[in-house]
Amino acid sequence: MTIRDDAFLSRLSSRLLQVPPVHAGELVPDWAPLTPYDRPPVEAAVMIALVERPEGLTVLYTERSPDLRAHSGQVAFPGGKVDKTDADVAAAALREANEEVGMRAEDVKILGYLPTYYTGTNYLITPVVALVSPSGPFVPNPGEVHSVFEVPLSRILERSTYGRFKISRQGKEHTTWQIDHDGHMIWGITANLTRKFRDLVMDEDAA
Template sequence: MSSDDIIINRLATRLLTAPPPMPAVHMLVPDWAPTQPFSRPPVPAAVLIALIRRPEGHTVLYTERSPDLRAHSGQVAFPGGKVDAADTDVAAAALREAFEEVGMERADVRVIGFMPTYFTGTNYLITPVVATVEPSGPFVPNPGEVHSVFEVPLQRILSPESYGEFRIKRDGKEHRTWQIDHDGHRIWGITANLTRRFRDLAMGEAVS
């Protein structure tokens, strides 16, 4: 068994075995505070943290969003999106989005668990779905949603030296997120924060 397999097996024991329940709205604290309070309930969403088995070791899959999208254009993200009424749960939503965005086949995926929800300053309540993937073919970006697909070695994700700090100003206030630079791609914001939470969980460390 490889070192990656050992880490993933250990991670599976630390993940939630079922999607977490919707927290009470008054208990939710967004990753950054908007200037106006939310006028509607949080929007349920899901992302797929896909651990891809490669001959040289596992990788984590990311997408670069299309520059033509209205929201978060050009940013790096995990496959994912809003939970639709037809989705049976957040795992179904994440896998549907992964197929729509990069052609990931459901039969290639084994969901190993769920991470706690993440509440965003844009009023999305995201559930990260963690899965191992043995791809039967290449990932092909859907040009309407995804500009490119890339993978980061799992060992790089697990190294604390891979993480820096990203700063951005919103409404005159400075906000900070984690940042990971890899092969010309800059991962920051929600995606970097979720990556760091995944890393801390995998390594058995307090979420930072």
């Protein structure tokens, strides 16, 4: 499969949701806390950014600052909570990507959306998939991001890239997907969303 041409991007766009998903029905978290939440989930958005490079498309990741209280040092997509001032989840993802790595809105073309992802910590995440033609380097905001790196899309699409990561929470063990790339360990929500994106691109069910 050629992953740089317009035909690939057209196929990808046809498989994505073209409007932000509206979730209806019971939410099933990626892991179940001992005590269910009695409040609505926190709306959040992340950007799965396909970056145009001379060697082909890449996927952008950030390594969170070790000084953050939550998920410090972990690998993540640019993103965060949806603010009341955000027009929609795409606007939230664009705002967060600008705040975290200096991504310019005019460099971004929104391709579509993945279905929402509900976490065991009561976040309802909408993944926003975008094509990015950067007009300058991505610059980490030191208050939030320790570093920025990119993984070739060709590697993201390979099934052999993915392993399993075991986590113990509240006395229960569960697993997530895991990607080990160049010393960066991607696991948890970010790896799970990456795998969902990969399976959608390849038109395969998760195994």
